[in-house]
Amino acid sequence: MQTIALIAHDAKKDEMLDFVNNHKDLLKNFHLVATRTTGTLINKNYQLDVETMMSGPLGGDQQIGAMIATEKVDYVIFLRDPLTSQPHEPDINALLRICDVHNIPLATNRKSAHIILKYVSNKMD
Ligand SMILES: O=C(CO)COP(=O)(O)O
Numbered sequence: 251m252q253t254i255a256l257i258a259h260d261a262k263k264d265e266m267l268d269f270v271n272n273h274k275d276l277l278k279n280f281h282l283v284a285t286r287t288t289g290t291l292i293n294k295n296y297q298l299d300v301e302t303m304m305s306g307p308l309g310g311d312q313q314i315g316a317m318i319a320t321e322k323v324d325y326v327i328f329l330r331d332p333l334t335s336q337p338h339e340p341d342i343n344a345l346l347r348i349c350d351v352h353n354i355p356l357a358t359n360r361k362s363a364h365i366i367l368k369y370v371s372n373k374m375d
Pocket residue numbers: 257258259260284285286287288289304305306307310311342
């Protein structure tokens with residue numbers, strides 16, 4: 251089973267929940283992993299079994315980065331907030347970088363996330 255990482259900054263959490271709601275039938279077919287707050291919110295709102303890491307500022311981005319480095323993540327959807335500075339900016343940059351190192355498709359906004367899931371669903375037909 252392939253793995254999708256789902257991560258959202260606070261200003262994007264509602265958008266992530268809405269996105270997951272719109273794609274939950276497809277997402278059910280994947281192992282889902284998320285940073286703590288994002289994953290907890292998804293688990294609370296929908297019948298999805300998201301594995302949660304630490305919260306982003308406490309090292310969750312790095313944990314997901316390590317999963318990418320060890321080829322345990324296939325796609326990353328990271329709805330990041332481009333308008334607010336984050337205390338863990340170096341971790342965020344490292345996560346984005348490691349996706350490029352390992353050629354992992356990465357969506358940082360809702361439209362590109364939608365395109366990734368469209369691609370994934372076509373591959374499953
Ligand atoms: O900060 C984050 C990503 O950089 C997200 O972490 P949370 O899902 O715990 O809010």
